[in-house]
Amino acid sequence: MKEELLATFSNHFEKPLIDEIMEEGRLMEVPAGETIMDIGQYIRSMPLLLSGAIKVLREDEEGDELLLYYLEQGETCSVTMACCMGQTKSEIRAIAETDSRLVMVPVQKMEEWMAKYKGWRNYVFESYQNRLNELLQTVDSIAFKNLDQRLVDYLKKKVEVTNDNQIRNTHQEIAYDLHTSRVVVSRLLKKLEKMKKLELHRNYIQIVNL
Structure with missing residues (x-):
């Protein structure tokens, strides 16, 4: 030690x-x-x-x-x-x-x-x-920030502290952390995926270019 x-x-x-x-x-x-x-x-x-x-x-x-x-x-x-x-x-x-x-x-x-x-x-x-x-x-x-930007900031910080581009939290767990609903988080993640910022997989989120 x-x-x-x-x-x-x-x-x-x-x-x-x-x-x-x-x-x-x-x-x-x-x-x-x-x-x-x-x-x-x-x-x-x-x-x-x-x-x-x-x-x-x-x-x-x-x-x-x-x-x-x-x-x-x-x-x-x-x-x-x-x-x-x-x-x-x-x-x-x-x-x-x-x-x-x-x-x-x-x-x-x-x-x-x-x-x-x-x-x-x-x-x-x-x-x-x-x-x-x-x-x-x-x-x-x-x-002062909308939830879209809060989610992006949250994902960036996750990558930074874990040193991993794969985020293994569920949509519900992310919603808890951001004090919002799972439905809203899922919708915003889909939006980011369409923008080629990330990829959604069954058990993880792959960060591409936030």
């Missing part, structure tokens, strides 16, 4: 901090599709993503989901961090988009390292800023 930590976080963290993460952190290996944390849970530790990708979702009162953002290698979830620090229940759901490896850091160490390590403080503040920017982009997308 130390080699992975050094490769992923050496630009952020001091060596003594990486040594402490090695000592205090717990390695998790999560297969694609598995829920890492769920709405309503108390969070006792914060994830540092060594490899893979995680999607973070919000749920409304009727149980419909909306994709907020993805976490990629070297990132953490600031919403989780806030819940840890405030000892409140999680308001998000985190699901492994691909097979992922994480180090779970105990909440008490997060507070200690804020005072002890400049690298940790900078990483935490940078994470908050990055997640805020992504949340603003999500709000702007919902408020």
Whole structure:
């Protein structure tokens, strides 16, 4: 695990901090599709993503989901961090988009390292800023973009985080992420196929030229 930590976080963290993460952190290996944390849970530790990708979702009162953002290698979830620090229940759901490896850091160490390590403080503040920017982009997308463009942006991000031009989500799963209906998603995907942007297959979507 130390080699992975050094490769992923050496630009952020001091060596003594990486040594402490090695000592205090717990390695998790999560297969694609598995829920890492769920709405309503108390969070006792914060994830540092060594490899893979995680999607973070919000749920409304009727149980419909909306994709907020993805976490990629070297990132953490600031919403989780806030819940840890405030000892409140999680308001998000985190699901492994691909097979992922994480180090779970105990909440008490997060507070200690804020005072002890400049690298940790900078990483935490940078994470908050990055997640805020992504949340603003999500709000702007919902408020100002039509669903056609939101779907294209969604598919592009999928390809980016999975490093795969084949998207294996069902039309219904995509509809959940975009907070719309399966019928609308299917219609828009057909439209993109006619434009030669993608190809629809039985079990996957082949991205051609988005």
